[in-house]
Amino acid sequence: MTCKKCGMPEILLSTPQYQYLESGLENIYISPAKIIACERCLIKQLQINDLELLNSTITNSILLKPFSLTSADLRFLRQYLGYSINDLAEIFHLEVEIIFAIENNQEPISPQFDLLIRFFYVKSLEESFSKIVATNLIEQFSQIDFENQDNSIVLINLETLPQYYYLQSS
Numbered sequence: 305m306t307c308k309k310c311g312m313p314e315i316l317l318s319t320p321q322y323q324y325l326e327s328g329l330e331n332i333y334i335s336p337a338k339i340i341a342c343e344r345c346l347i348k349q350l351q352i353n354d355l356e357l358l359n360s361t362i363t364n365s366i367l368l369k370p371f372s373l374t375s376a377d378l379r380f381l382r383q384y385l386g387y388s389i390n391d392l393a394e395i396f397h398l399e400v401e402i403i404f405a406i407e408n409n410q411e412p413i414s415p416q417f418d419l420l421i422r423f424f425y426v427k428s429l430e431e432s433f434s435k436i437v438a439t440n441l442i443e444q445f446s447q448i449d450f451e452n453q454d455n456s457i458v459l460i461n462l463e464t465l466p467q468y469y470y471l472q473s474s
């Protein structure tokens with residue numbers, strides 16, 4: 305493969321852990337990871353064989369997260385499921401500005417809205433993609449910790465998708 309920008313041959317690097325910021329999320333780590341890089345342009349890109357499977361794995365990790373959803377989580381879910389901000393405003397009978405503010409961390413996410421959003425996307429995944437997220441959802445959702453700050457990371461090995469692990473970072 306050659307660099308799209310400068311035409312130099314790209315190199316393949318291995319790294320034990322890669323923070324997957326391209327997802328728009330700060331807590332997703334790919335481990336181990338292969339990176340395609342151009343030494344001249346200093347461009348680095350994660351090598352992904354099955355982007356759809358990676359995105360659906362991240363989606364599951366968000367929907368079943370044992371802590372409150374973040375604004376970045378909400379944006380990821382909405383984009384993965386192909387809804388616009390206008391769609392959500394219509395579905396939830398909210399002003400577009402409210403959805404926009406929630407996704408930009410300007411408006412808090414109540415536990416009730418968090419749960420409503422999760423149920424909505426789980427249902428949406430079932431209906432549109434025939435994907436089952438989990439079978440004991442109500443039990444899992446009742447154990448979500450809305451009191452404490454989430455400091456966990458999601459660790460994903462691309463070789464063992466759709467598995468993922470939560471790790472507490474200190």
Ligand SMILES: [Zn+2]
Pocket residue numbers: 307308309310311312342343344345346347
């Ligand atoms: Zn280059």
